[in-house]
Structure formats: structure tokens, C-alpha cells
Amino acid sequence: MIKANGLTKRYGGRTAKTVVDHLTFTVEPGAVTGFLGPNGAGKSTTMRMILGLDAPTSGHVTVGDRAYAAQPAPLHEVGALLEARAVHPGRTAHHHLMALAHTHGISRSRVEHVLDLTGLTDVAGRRVKGFSLGMGQRLGIAAALLGDPATVILDEPVNGLDPEGVLWIRNLLKSLAEEGRTVFVSSHLMSEMALTAERLVIIGRGRLLAETTVADFVRDSGVTAMKVVSPDARTLSALLAGPDIEITPGASPDELDVRGVDGEYIGRIAAAHAIPVYELTPRTASLEQAFMDLTRDEVEYQAGATHDSLTGAAA
Incomplete structure (x- = not known):
């Protein structure tokens, strides 16, 4: 020991x-x-x-x-x-x-x-x-x-x-x-x-x-999300939007990545507006995500935003 x-x-x-x-x-x-x-x-x-x-x-x-x-x-x-x-x-x-x-x-x-x-x-x-x-x-x-x-x-x-x-x-x-x-x-x-x-x-x-x-x-990191797949993802995204809810597009137009609410809440909103949902899967945080969140303010050297090497525009 x-x-x-x-x-x-x-x-x-x-x-x-x-x-x-x-x-x-x-x-x-x-x-x-x-x-x-x-x-x-x-x-x-x-x-x-x-x-x-x-x-x-x-x-x-x-x-x-x-x-x-x-x-x-x-x-x-x-x-x-x-x-x-x-x-x-x-x-x-x-x-x-x-x-x-x-x-x-x-x-x-x-x-x-x-x-x-x-x-x-x-x-x-x-x-x-x-x-x-x-x-x-x-x-x-x-x-x-x-x-x-x-x-x-x-x-x-x-x-x-x-x-x-x-x-x-x-x-x-x-x-x-x-x-x-x-x-x-x-x-x-x-x-x-x-x-x-x-x-x-x-x-x-x-x-x-x-x-x-x-x-x-x-x-315990709190970095969790729900994968939501729906043919009417845009409408569902608008209905779920709120001050403590983070919604980002997924890998396809029908997919959303939703943070801040659980699957039960998303399912009730979708059912109340007759929006079909094909998938509702919790995504647990990775160790990397949890580590980055914990140590965000402890990094000695912070990198800036990625820029195009020729134009200087943000990537």
C-alpha cells in the first residue's frame, strides 16, 4: 500500500x-x-x-x-x-x-x-x-x-x-x-x-x-446526455429548448444529443405532441469527458480556438 x-x-x-x-x-x-x-x-x-x-x-x-x-x-x-x-x-x-x-x-x-x-x-x-x-x-x-x-x-x-x-x-x-x-x-x-x-x-x-x-x-461527473432519434427532430428540438437544456445535432438529421433532461421528460414531450421517437438512449460520460470537466481550470497552458492556418479564420 x-x-x-x-x-x-x-x-x-x-x-x-x-x-x-x-x-x-x-x-x-x-x-x-x-x-x-x-x-x-x-x-x-x-x-x-x-x-x-x-x-x-x-x-x-x-x-x-x-x-x-x-x-x-x-x-x-x-x-x-x-x-x-x-x-x-x-x-x-x-x-x-x-x-x-x-x-x-x-x-x-x-x-x-x-x-x-x-x-x-x-x-x-x-x-x-x-x-x-x-x-x-x-x-x-x-x-x-x-x-x-x-x-x-x-x-x-x-x-x-x-x-x-x-x-x-x-x-x-x-x-x-x-x-x-x-x-x-x-x-x-x-x-x-x-x-x-x-x-x-x-x-x-x-x-x-x-x-x-x-x-x-x-x-458523478454530471456529464450525461440522451441520444434522441426522431423523423421530426427539428420540431422536437424546439419543444425541448430551455435555459438549462443543451441540444446539439447528432450524426444524422434525425438525431439529437440532449443534455439537462432525462428520457422520461423527452418521451412525455414527444408523446404530448404526437412526435414519433425511434430511439431514446442514455449516453453516459466518458472518462475523458469527466476528466476534462474536472481539470478545466487546472490546465497550465490553455490552447486557443482552432484557426485556419492560411486565412486565420476560426475553424
Whole structure:
């Protein structure tokens, strides 16, 4: 279990910038926990503090009831991937893992096992400097799993992976959690987190915004809509219009996307005016929609409206 209590990190003197601000959360075993936040939210700094690479200005964080630096055999307790390229480029994948293994008395057979697990057996003898980004990610994951740790911490593990690799890491993370391990994963890919994570820790500008399950977060986001299909969609749209109701055209002229009212209300309005309705389907929010709504004011750099690159007109 990972426990952060009042975790704070500031850089600088009198003009110090607070990167992580009194962050308190718990990551429990047995589930994949997604660590989400916009760029600059403090995710990487938080992970570095968990691993003792950065010292907190105040607060503390433990893994398995003790600080990472106090772990007697850290590779057996915590496996981490923060930077896939943090490998000597002249080493082969096999030699890199063997060097790590020697620090903890880990067997050669375990090295060969994680090479096979990550699909690197055929390139184990190649120098890392020739690895693609995806191969580097796989090697970093192999190193994280080398000590068969109870806790796994991965920062953007699917970067550079092809679709097969993304599916592989998704299934791997789920299987690790099913074994009772603590799995803490950061990612900017909301669609992938929706498929992989069960729980979420969401931060913005270094502060905790949410600590919940994926299902509860999406359900409580309030971003829901009704898909309405009717041959008289225009008339129905006019009848439904109101100050708290948002209506947008759908994929076809007969389709509407209606927010602010439920299906029962739409059905009663349609029936009262003898308007046929072919479909009335609730659309739940996606994780991406819920995340964007929550973090809208926490984004460090806001992009402007899309403009035509030649005319300057809004797209």
C-alpha cells in the first residue's frame, strides 16, 4: 500500500514554486490505480518522492508502512519505471538486467523470465542504444518486474508501444493487481485508463482533485446526455429548448444529443405532441469527458480556438 500524507514539494527560495501541495491519498493493493492530471500537475514529482528521488518539503510518503529508502531490498518491494531511457546505451538488455539482479541476488533465470514476459528475448543481446522507444519501455517494465515486487509504479508505460503492446501492458497490469499487488500508473491516455484502471487519483496544480473509482467518477461527473432519434427532430428540438437544456445535432438529421433532461421528460414531450421517437438512449460520460470537466481550470497552458492556418479564420 502507498500512503501519501500532506506531501508537499517546493522549488526555489523566496519565489518558490509549489509543485505538489499538501497531497494526501492512498493506493491500495488488488486494483490498478490510475494517476491522472494535466501536464505540470505534479504527477512525476509525486512519483519521484514516493521513490525517494526527490525529498518532500513537508509531509511524508510510505510504501508498505516504510519509506522507500528504508526498504532492505527495494527491488523486491517496489518495481518502478519513471524514465525508460535511464539505461547505459552501451549495455545490452540482458547485461542491464543482470547488473540490477546482482544487487539483490536475483537469479539469471528470473532475468530470462522477465525478458520473455516483456517480449525482449530475441533482442536481449542487442545494445540498448539501438532500441526503439517501445523496446525501451518494455525493458523498463522488465526492470520494474525483476524483483517480483509487491508494488509496481509506472509513469506513462504505454508511450511508444504499438497496439499489441498497449493490449499487452493493459492485461499485464490487470493480472498484477489480481495477484494482490499495488499497481500505480500515470497516463495521459484517458481511453486506456478507462479500460485498465479501477481506481483513480486525480491531481491538478499539485492538489488532490479526486480519489475515487472510475465508475463513481464517471457517474458523478454530471456529464450525461440522451441520444434522441426522431423523423421530426427539428420540431422536437424546439419543444425541448430551455435555459438549462443543451441540444446539439447528432450524426444524422434525425438525431439529437440532449443534455439537462432525462428520457422520461423527452418521451412525455414527444408523446404530448404526437412526435414519433425511434430511439431514446442514455449516453453516459466518458472518462475523458469527466476528466476534462474536472481539470478545466487546472490546465497550465490553455490552447486557443482552432484557426485556419492560411486565412486565420476560426475553424
